[in-house]
Structures are given as C-alpha cells and as structure tokens.
Amino acid sequence: MKTLIKVYVLAILIAVTAASCGKDNYDKPESHFTGKVTYNGQALGVRGSNGSVYLQFWQDGYELKTSFNVYVTQDGTYSSMLSDGVYKLVTASGNGPWVSAQDTVIVTVNGDTQKDYEVTPYYTLSNINYSVSGNTLTASFDVASVTTDRAIEYVALMVNKTQFVDFGDGTHVNWVRNSEATPGRVELQLDISNDLANQKALYARVGLKIDGVGEGVYDTNVYKIK
Amino acid sequence: MKKINILLIITVTILSVNCSGFLDRESESILSDEQVFSDQNMITSVLANYYGRIDWGQSLERGGDYSILDEACISTAGPDNRQDFGNDLWRVYDYTLIRNVNQFLKGINSDAAADLDPAYRNQIEGEARFIRIWVYFNMCRCMGGMPIVGDEVFEYSGGMDITTLQFPRSTEAELYNYIINECTAIANLLPEEPTINAARANKWAALMLKARAAIYAASIAKYNYLTPDVKTAGGEVGIPANLAAGYYETAYNTVNEIIAGGKYRLYTENPDKGANFYEAVCQKGNYEVIWARDYYYPGGTNNFTNYAIASSVRGDIDANGVTPTLNIVEAFEYKDNRDGTLRTRTADDADYVYYDNPQDVFANKDARLYGTVVYPGSDFNGVPMTYQAGQKYYENGEWKERSSNLGSTDSDGDLITADNGPDMSSSQFVNNSGFNIRKFVSYNRDASTRGRLSDMWFVRMRYAEALMIAAEAALELGKPQTEVCGYINQIRDRAGILPLTSVTLNDIVQERRVEFVYENHRWWDLKRWRIAHQVWDGNSETYSATHYSLFPYRIKDPSHPQNGKWVFDKLRSTWTSTYPRRFEYRNYYNFINQDWINRNPKIVRNPYQ
Numbered sequence: 001m002k003t004l005i006k007v008y009v010l011a012i013l014i015a016v017t018a019a020s021c022g023k024d025n026y027d028k029p030e031s032h033f034t035g036k037v038t039y040n041g042q043a044l045g046v047r048g049s050n051g052s053v054y055l056q057f058w059q060d061g062y063e064l065k066t067s068f069n070v071y072v073t074q075d076g077t078y079s080s081m082l083s084d085g086v087y088k089l090v091t092a093s094g095n096g097p098w099v100s101a102q103d104t105v106i107v108t109v110n111g112d113t114q115k116d117y118e119v120t121p122y123y124t125l126s127n128i129n130y131s132v133s134g135n136t137l138t139a140s141f142d143v144a145s146v147t148t149d150r151a152i153e154y155v156a157l158m159v160n161k162t163q164f165v166d167f168g169d170g171t172h173v174n175w176v177r178n179s180e181a182t183p184g185r186v187e188l189q190l191d192i193s194n195d196l197a198n199q200k201a202l203y204a205r206v207g208l209k210i211d212g213v214g215e216g217v218y219d220t221n222v223y224k225i226k
Numbered sequence: 227m228k229k230i231n232i233l234l235i236i237t238v239t240i241l242s243v244n245c246s247g248f249l250d251r252e253s254e255s256i257l258s259d260e261q262v263f264s265d266q267n268m269i270t271s272v273l274a275n276y277y278g279r280i281d282w283g284q285s286l287e288r289g290g291d292y293s294i295l296d297e298a299c300i301s302t303a304g305p306d307n308r309q310d311f312g313n314d315l316w317r318v319y320d321y322t323l324i325r326n327v328n329q330f331l332k333g334i335n336s337d338a339a340a341d342l343d344p345a346y347r348n349q350i351e352g353e354a355r356f357i358r359i360w361v362y363f364n365m366c367r368c369m370g371g372m373p374i375v376g377d378e379v380f381e382y383s384g385g386m387d388i389t390t391l392q393f394p395r396s397t398e399a400e401l402y403n404y405i406i407n408e409c410t411a412i413a414n415l416l417p418e419e420p421t422i423n424a425a426r427a428n429k430w431a432a433l434m435l436k437a438r439a440a441i442y443a444a445s446i447a448k449y450n451y452l453t454p455d456v457k458t459a460g461g462e463v464g465i466p467a468n469l470a471a472g473y474y475e476t477a478y479n480t481v482n483e484i485i486a487g488g489k490y491r492l493y494t495e496n497p498d499k500g501a502n503f504y505e506a507v508c509q510k511g512n513y514e515v516i517w518a519r520d521y522y523y524p525g526g527t528n529n530f531t532n533y534a535i536a537s538s539v540r541g542d543i544d545a546n547g548v549t550p551t552l553n554i555v556e557a558f559e560y561k562d563n564r565d566g567t568l569r570t571r572t573a574d575d576a577d578y579v580y581y582d583n584p585q586d587v588f589a590n591k592d593a594r595l596y597g598t599v600v601y602p603g604s605d606f607n608g609v610p611m612t613y614q615a616g617q618k619y620y621e622n623g624e625w626k627e628r629s630s631n632l633g634s635t636d637s638d639g640d641l642i643t644a645d646n647g648p649d650m651s652s653s654q655f656v657n658n659s660g661f662n663i664r665k666f667v668s669y670n671r672d673a674s675t676r677g678r679l680s681d682m683w684f685v686r687m688r689y690a691e692a693l694m695i696a697a698e699a700a701l702e703l704g705k706p707q708t709e710v711c712g713y714i715n716q717i718r719d720r721a722g723i724l725p726l727t728s729v730t731l732n733d734i735v736q737e738r739r740v741e742f743v744y745e746n747h748r749w750w751d752l753k754r755w756r757i758a759h760q761v762w763d764g765n766s767e768t769y770s771a772t773h774y775s776l777f778p779y780r781i782k783d784p785s786h787p788q789n790g791k792w793v794f795d796k797l798r799s800t801w802t803s804t805y806p807r808r809f810e811y812r813n814y815y816n817f818i819n820q821d822w823i824n825r826n827p828k829i830v831r832n833p834y835q
Contacts, residue, residue, distance in 0.1 A: 064824045094455045094811060094834040169309070169766050169806055212454050214811045214834075 027083065032112045034079040037072055037096070039121050039146070045207075045218035046097060047166040048074030053096045053215060055117060058088040072096070074164065074205075075220040082109045089117060097121055097210055097217040099147060121217055122150045122210045123183070130204055130223040135193035137225065139206045145183040153209040154179040156216075157188035159195055163222050165205035173199065181208075192225070202226050263333040264341065269350055272330060276357045277425070279323055281519060282364050283316045284746040286530035286666055286684045291316075292548045296762070297743050299659055299773045299803040301546040304652040309764070309805035313817040313835075316749070318364040321375070327358040328379045352415030356427040356435070359408040362401060363439055367750050368816045369832060370463035371396040374404050394828040397461035399469055402443035406476060409436030420489060423510050423683060425520035430484055434516055434687040437480040441695050444473030445754040448702065452756040456814045456833050463815050463832055471703070478699035481692045490516055490689040492720050499722040500596025506690075506720075507597065507665055507745075510683055519684040527679035531670075536662035537632070538645040539606045541674040543655060550599045550661040551803075552774035552796060558592040558740050559723050566591070568776070570794040578625075580791040584613070584778050587794060593722040598743050600662040602778045607669040613660050614644040618793060619783035625793075627779065632656065640782060648777055650801040658802040660776035665744050690717055690741055698734045717741060731755070753814055764808025766798075773803035810834075 036043040037055075046053040054069040055078060070080045089105040091098075098119035107115045128141040139157045158165050158172035165172060176190045188206065195202055202225040207218040252258075262268040284291045292298040293306060294315070300306040331354055333339065334347055365372045373393035380391055396404070413432040421428055447470035450456065457464030484490070493506035493514040506514050521528050533547035552568075559566045568587050569579050581587050585603025588595065600606055602613035616629030617636070629649065630642040643649060647657040666682055673680035697713035707728050714737055715725040721741075726733060738751055752758035762771045777795040781788050812834030823829050 064821075066820050092835060093831075100455065169764050169808070212452075212811075 029081040029083040031082050031084055031109050032079065033070075033082045033107070033109055033115070034077065034113075035115045035117060036075075036077040037098075038076070038116045038118050039098075039124060041116075042124075043076035043220050044097070044119070044121055045074060045076055045125070045205075045220035046072050047168065047171075047207075047215060047218065048072070049164045049166055049171050050168055052166075052168075054092065056090050056092055057082075058090065059085060060088070074166075074218065074222065082113075084110050089115070091117070091119070094214065097123075097208075097213060097215040120146060122147050122213065123152065123208050123217055125206065125208060125217060125219060128206060128219050128221075132192075132225055135191055135196060137190045137192045137204055138187065139190075139204065139223075140185060140187040141206055141219070143181060143183045143186050143208060150213060151211040152179075152181055153211040155181040155186055155188065155206065155208045157190050157204065157206050159190065159192055159202055159204045159225065161195075161199040161201055161203075163203050165203050165222055166218060167207060167209060167216055196226070199226075259333050259336065260338045263336060263338040266342075266346070269334065269339075273350060273353055273357075273426075276323065276327065276330075276354070277519075279320075280357060280360055280364075281684075282318045283749065284744065285519070286521070286528040286680075286682065289530050289533040289547050292663075292744060293803070295748055296551060296770060296773070296807065297554045297748060298548040298663065299551050299775075299799055301549040301656065301658040301802060303654040305800075305802055305804045307804050308807075310808055310810070311813045313812065314819070315813070315816065317368050317816040318361070319369075319372075319819070319822065320361050320365070321373075323361050324358055324375060325379060327354050327361075328375075328377055330354050331377060332379055348415045349417055352412045352432070353427055355408060355412050356416070356432055359405055359412065360435065362408075363405050363435060366398065366401045366405065366439075367442060367753070369818065370398040370458075370815050371401045371461070373826075373829070374401065392826040392828050395460070395462045395830060397465075398446070398463055399443065399461065399465045402439055402465070402473070405439040406436050406443075409433065409439070418487070418489060420513070420516075423520040424515045424518040424685075425683075427517055430487060430489060431517035431687060433480050433484050434692065437477045437484070437692065437695050438687075440473045440477035440480060441698060442750070442754050444470050444477060444699070444702065446756075447473060449754070449756040453759070453811055453814060456756075456811055458830060458833060460830060462830055474699045474702045477695055478703060478705075481696040481699070484689075484692045485696065490514060490692075492689055492693075492716060494720060499593035499720065503594045503597030503721065504664060507685055507688070508668075508682060514690065515683075515685050515688045517687040519686060521681045521683060523678060523681040527673075527681050528684075529676075529679050530666055531668040531673040531680035531682060532676060534663045534667055535674040536600055536606060536611060536646055537655065537657060538611065539609055539671070539674075541671045542676050544674070544676065545655045546657045546662070548663065549657055549659040550663055551659055551799070552661075552776045553770065553772075554740075554743055555595065555599055555601065555661060555776070557736070558595040558598075561590040561592070561723050564724075568794065568796070570776075570796060578793040580781075580788045580793060582791060584792045586792075592740060593720075594740055596664070598663075598665045598740075600664045602660065602776075606662075606664070611646065611662075612641070612644045613646045613648060613657070613778050614641055614780055615648050615660070615777040615795075616643055616779055617782035618779040619781070620786045628782070636782070641780070648775060652801070658775060659773075659799060660778065663744065685745055691747075693717055694734065694738055694741065697729065697737075698731075701729055701731065701734065752809075756814070758809040758813065759811060762807035762809040764806055764810075766806045768806060771806040771808070773799040775799045775802070 051071055053072040056067040058067050070078045072078045087107045089107050090102055093100045093102055098121045105117055124144045126142045130139050154177040156175050156177045158175040160172045174195050176188055204223040204225055205219050207216045209216040293300045372395055374396050375393055409432045413429045416429045416432055418429050447465035447467055450464050493512050496502035496505055532544050535545050537545045556566045583603055588601050600611050604611055616627045618625050618627055632643055633645045634642045636642055648660040668680045668682045672678045693713045693716055697710050700710045710729045711726050766772055775797050779793050781791050783789050815832045817835045818831050
C-alpha cells in the first residue's frame with residue numbers, strides 16, 4: 001500500500017513538473033538587436049551614463065501595454081536581446097539632444113537584427129581633435145547648427161578617470177565650459193595637471209549642452225590621455 | 227434508506243429556514259444611505275474620513291520627505307544616496323475619493339436627507355466639494371490637466387459600453403479654471419467663522435485655494451517660456467502666456483477679499499519675534515491659520531516630533547530623523563544685510579572669525595530662523611542647546627581637531643563632543659548637520675515618545691500666504707511698488723528685518739522660501755516659476771543643489787590667544803547627503819502611469835515620457 005502511494009505521488013510530481021515546463025514559460029529572448037542613433041547616417045554621441053538617453057520599445061497585439069527602454073550608450077549605439085516579433089521603436093518626448101519628433105520606426109526582429117534610428121539633432125560636432133602639451137589639454141572641433149530654434153547653453157571639455165565622460169556630476173573630474181560659443185570652429189583648453197598627477201587613467205571628451213533641453217550632444221569617441 | 231431519511235430532514239430544514247428570510251437579512255455591519263444621510267453625526271463621520279485622506283506631499287506623517295529638497299537632510303543612520311527626483315514623486319491620482327465625494331453629494335441631496343437644516347446642508351455640501359476640488363488641485367499641480375468627471379456617480383454593469391466611462395484629460399488651463407470656479411461657488415456655501423483648530427474648511431479656506439490656484443496658473447502661463455519643451459500638443463501641460471494677466475487679476479482680487487474680510491491677520495502676540503513666529507505656526511487655534519490638518523491625543527497623533535527632535539531634549543530613543551541644512555539657515559537674512567551667509571571666515575578667507583558664544587554668529591538674523599530651526603546656542607523650550615563637533619587646537623601652524631563620543635568630556639571636565647553632535651557617523655539618531663527642526667516640533671516632551679506621539683497640527687494655509695500672493699500678483703500686474711512693498715513688508719516687519727523699497731520676483735522667491743519652510747510650498751513654488759532646474763542643477767559646485775552642514779568647534783588650547791572661543795566649519799554634507807540634487811525638465815510634471823492609459827486610452831502622456 002505504502003509503495004503504491006509513493007508511486008502515485010511520484011507520478012503526479014512528474015506530471016506537474018513536465019506540464020509546467022511546457023505551458024508556463026516563454027522562450028528566452030535570443031535575437032540580438034543592435035543599432036545606432038544617426039543623423040545623415042552618422043552616429044550621434046550622447047550621455048552614456050545614468051540611463052539618460054533611451055528609446056522605447058512597444059509591441060502591439062496585447063491587451064495591456066508597457067514599454068521597455070533600450071539605453072543609448074556614449075557612441076550612439078544601442079543593443080538588446082529580444083524575442084522575435086514586430087516592435088515599434090520610438091524616442092521619449094524631450095529625451096535626447098534632438099528635435100522631439102517621436103517618429104515610430106517599425107522593427108521586425110527575426111534572428112539578429114540591425115536597425116538605426118534617424119533623428120534631427122539641434123547641433124552636430126565634427127572634425128574633433130585632441131592634443132596634450134605638458135599639462136594642457138586642448139580640444140578643437142566644428143560646431144554646426146542643424147535647426148535654429150535652440151541656443152547653445154555651453155560647450156565643454158571634460159576629463160574623467162573612467163571611459164564614461166559627460167556633464168553629469170561624478171562623470172567628470174575636471175571640466176572647462178564656454179557659454180559664449182557660436183557655430184563654427186571652437187577651441188577649449190583645460191589645465192589637467194592635478195588630474196594627471198592624481199588619476200591612474202584619464203579620458204577626455206567634448207560636448208555641447210543645448211539650452212532648454214536636458215541632454216547634450218557629445219563626441220562619439222573618448223580620447224584616452226593615459 | 228436511513229441515509230436518504232437524514233438527507234431529507236436536512237433539506238427540509240434548510241428550505242424552511244430560508245423561507246423565514248434567513249438569507250435575506252439586513253446587514254448589521256453595513257449602514258444604508260438612508261441611515262447615514264439622515265443623521266448629522268453619521269454625516270460628520272463620513273466627512274472626517276475624507277478629511278483624513280488628503281495629506282499629500284511633505285507632511286508630518288512622512289518626515290523623511292523633507293530631506294528630498296534643500297530644507298533638510300537625513301541625519302539618522304547612513305547616507306542618503308538620492309540624486310534624481312522620481313517620476314512619480316508626490317503624485318496624486320485619487321478618483322476613488324472624487325467618486326466617494328460624489329456619492330456623498332448624492333446622499334445629502336436625496337430624500338433621506340430631506341430633514342436636514344438648509345444652512346447645515348450648505349455647509350457640508352461646501353466642505354465635500356472643497357475636499358473634491360482640493361483633490362483636483364493636488365492632481366493638477368502634479369500632472370497638469372486631468373479628466374474632470376463632474377458630479378455623476380459612475381457605475382459599471384456587465385455589457386455596458388466602457389468608453390462612456392473614459393474621459394480625456396482636460397487642458398491645464400481648463401482644470402485651473404474649474405478649480406477657480408468651484409472655489410467661488412464653494413465660498414458662498416461655507417460659513418465665515420473660523421473652525422476649531424482650523425480643521426474644517428470655511429469660506430476663507432475656499433478663497434485661499436482659489437487664490438493659490440490662480441497664482442499657480444498665472445505663473446505657469448507667464449514663465450513656461452523658460453522651459454519651452456515642457457508642454458503637450460493638446461495643452462494638457464502648459465498654459466498660453468496670454469492668460470497670465472487674467473489669472474494674476476483673479477489671485478489679486480481674491481486675496482484682497484480675504485484681507486478685507488478681517489477674520490485673519492498676522493499673529494503678533496509675543497514681543498519676542500522669534501518665539502512669536504514659532505507660535506504663529508505651531509500654536510493651535512491662533513488667528514493666522516486658515517486651514518490645518520489637526521491632530522489630537524489620544525488616538526490621532528503624528529510622529530514628527532518623535533522623528534525630528536534633538537538628542538538632548540528627546541523623550542525616547544528616536545531623534546534627528548531629518549535635520550535642517552546649512553543652506554536653509556543661510557537663506558535667512560541678517561537684519562543689517564540681505565545676504566544671510568554665516569560669517570565664519572574673515573573676508574579674505576585667511577582665518578576663522580572667533581565668537582565668544584556659539585549663538586553670536588546668528589545674532590541679528592531674521593527672527594524666523596529661531597522660530598524654524600534650533601541652532602547652536604539657542605534654546606528649546608528654555609533648555610539651552612549645545613552643538614559641538616569637537617575641540618580645536620593649534621599645532622605646527624594649523625588648526626587640528628579633537629573629537630570623541632557624543633557627550634564625552636576631557637580630563638579637565640570640558641566638553642569634547644556634545645550630545646547633539648554634530649558628527650559624521652552613520653549611527654542611528656545622531657545629528658549630522660549641526661541644527662534641528664523647531665517648526666512643527668512640539669515642546670511637550672511626551673510628544674517625542676513612541677507611545678504617545680505628537681498632537682502638533684500641520685498648517686496648510688495661513689494669512690501670510692495671502693499677503694505673499696497679494697505681493698506677487700501686484701508685482702506681476704505692474705501695480706505701484708509702494709503697494710507691493712506694503713504687503714511683503716508686513717511679513718518682514720514681523721520677522722524683524724529691514725523693509726524693502728522695491729520688490730522683484732527674486733524677492734518673492736526668497737521671502738516665500740524662508741516664511742514657509744517645512745510647509746509644503748517650496749517644491750510647488752520652484753516648479754511653477756520654472757526655476758527648479760536651475761536651483762537644483764545636479765552640479766556639486768552649485769551651492770543651492772548641494773546639502774551643507776555647520777560644525778561648531780570650541781577652541782581648547784591654553785597657549786592660543788583665542789582659547790575658549792568658538793569657530794565654525796561649513797562642510798559639504800557628503801557623509802549624509804552624498805549627491806547634489808538634480809531636477810530635470812521631466813520633473814516639472816509627474817509621469818502618467820501606463821496602467822491608467824491601459825484602462826483609459828483617452829489619457830495622453832506627459833512630456834519626456
């Protein structure tokens with residue numbers, strides 16, 4: 001009798017376990033989705049720390065909706081592991097250093113997929129050069145105005161001890177700002193004697209903060225000083 | 227056969243009991259509308275329930291919330307790592323209460339309430355509608371325009387068209403208009419006389435809310451250009467600039483009605499201006515306070531005194547939950563200098579300024595500092611308050627510090643570190659900023675015990691706000707400066723500081739900041755003026771964004787000429803408040819919860835969402 005009960009219990013356990021494996025779970029997302037935020041095909045540099053700049057993914061066909069965010073990193077790229085399906089990719093209004101158009105991009109994810117997101121930035125930075133002479137870091141670059149409806153709050157040259165370099169508190173150890181900059185060639189100089197002496201590693205990047213917009217546009221690359 | 231017989235008996239029994247109405251009895255635990263709305267005591271109980279559900283934002287029941295802004299920091303137990311403001315911070319979305327009020331309004335106009343005295347019915351209708359419009363006002367300043375659902379009590383029954391229950395958001399201007407118009411109507415329903423401990427709304431509370439809504443709407447209309455992306459296409463967020471003047475006019479006229487009404491005035495009973503200001507805010511039932519959240523003992527107490535009390539005067543183990551920042555202390559002006567910066571260093575920053583007594587550095591400060599903050603060398607209900615981080619001595623050309631456990635003395639019997647600290651430890655209940663809160667902290671020592679707690683009230687509206695709104699509206703409407711100064715100088719005179727001869731918006735910002743510390747104004751004020759992102763810019767070099775502390779030291783060095791004097795160190799409070807505050811554009815309006823949109827697709831999102 002006891003053996004019989006054991007057999008029954010075991011059989012039920014196996015049945016329950018097997019059934020739940022089949023019914024309750026979705027496949028894990030296995031498709032690698034990548035892309036970059038671009039203007040005229042060129043990637044745009046953004047603030048890559050603190051989850052500042054992101055795109056929202058939505059999916060139709062379900063009763064309740066919740067978006068999930070895909071964060072844009074410093075060089076303007078983003079990536080995520082997704083399940084196959086059709087998604088809508090959109091920016092959050094006012095998020096990112098570009099005109100808030102919120103164009104919807106339909107993305108069909110089927111295996112590894114690559115899709116860029118085209119935006120209109122307020123300003124672009126190009127031809128960026130860094131040089132170090134002695135204790136002075138110099139950066140020069142071209143500022144081009146794409147739209148005319150936002151002024152420049154400031155341009156900045158920043159250094160940090162990690163590869164994350166931006167306007168945020170804690171993501172630069174030293175910086176110089178110029179709030180008089182206008183479109184054209186801009187040169188910034190920063191005395192980094194203290195930083196060279198105190199930091200084991202040092203990275204530099206330039207950025208432009210737009211007036212009335214939370215984010216700025218940055219160099220897509222960081223310059224390694226040491 | 228036997229079994230069948232038993233079954234038969236049971237069945238017959240059940241059926242017969244059922245026949246006698248066993249299953250149809252009236253509930254003894256649920257009161258019917260008939261019972262509630264025919265009885266004044268019942269009606270008062272229902273209203274009391276509503277009054278107890280409307281504390282949002284900073285309040286005495288969530289003292290920790292005071293540390294979110296720049297008026298106080300967390301002292302007890304470890305660093306506060308907040309930097310950003312939540313997308314749902316202090317968000318209000320309470321259509322449950324709005325529906326409850328609508329049920330109430332339906333009830334008092336039903337046959338059950340036919341015998342109510344008409345004056346009484348007007349009063350309770352006014353109070354219920356006041357509570358409802360207070361909910362709308364709180365939602366509006368959080369999120370902008372929200373659905374206005376009127377008086378109907380909506381019911382859902384299976385199979386009905388759900389879209390008839392889904393209302394779109396109003397524009398921000400429409401909702402402010404609705405609030406202003408409702409307040410006008412409510413003011414005519416409510417009695418004029420002050421209520422006990424200002425706990426129930428009267429005519430003047432309705433007018434204060436009207437004025438407050440109007441000045442909020444006016445400043446949003448005028449200053450929204452500073453944050454051009456903070457708006458929605460449909461106007462749910464953002465008010466057209468051409469409406470500003472009308473709203474300022476409404477605010478101006480409404481506060482002048484309150485001033486002319488003469489039921490309330492600035493409290494000036496105590497010739498000691500510092501103590502007078504404490505009494506003006508903290509003494510129940512005084513003639514300045516128009517509407518308050520009242521508490522009582524036993525049974526209806528709050529824990530703010532227990533949470534915020536100073537160590538040396540506490541009645542229980544708890545203390546220093548939140549303590550004032552140096553920033554708010556320095557915001558108070560000197561009588562002879564509008565710059566309230568504490569003079570702790572010489573002008574060239576070469577040396578300390580040496581004081582005989584710790585309170586000397588606060589001499590000639592705005593009297594409201596005493597009424598708001600317990601500072602080194604002041605008193606708490608007559609008990610002298612000592613704050614001493616340690617002793618200083620001069621060695622090898624520089625000042626060095628000696629500090630020890632709280633309350634410890636050296637071999638000469640001189641105090642090293644005071645009970646009240648301050649120190650930089652992350653221990654529980656230890657002061658980290660060098661001050662304690664006085665406003666809303668009860669002088670009754672028992673009020674700081676866990677078993678009793680405090681019956682201190684929380685002031686929601688007082689006459690000083692009417693004067694400040696009058697000054698602001700008059701300024702924005704271009705009235706003569708003499709008139710603008712006339713309003714603001716009443717407040718400054720009570721505080722014992724110099725009268726102004728000309729006023730700018732910055733003076734209004736400054737005056738409201740120090741007058742209404744801990745009264746749940748600062749967050750909403752900085753948002754409506756659209757300057758919050760500049761004040762809290764997330765930059766650790768920005769003084770206003772970063773919490774600072776004041777550490778007093780006594781010099782113990784017989785060989786030094788300044789032996790026995792007091793010096794002060796101003797320190798960035800990184801050990802208790804690690805990061806600067808960063809207000810982003812998205813924080814001007816709370817995010818709309820996606821769950822609400824799923825239920826009502828007519829609701830549109832807010833900016834940055």
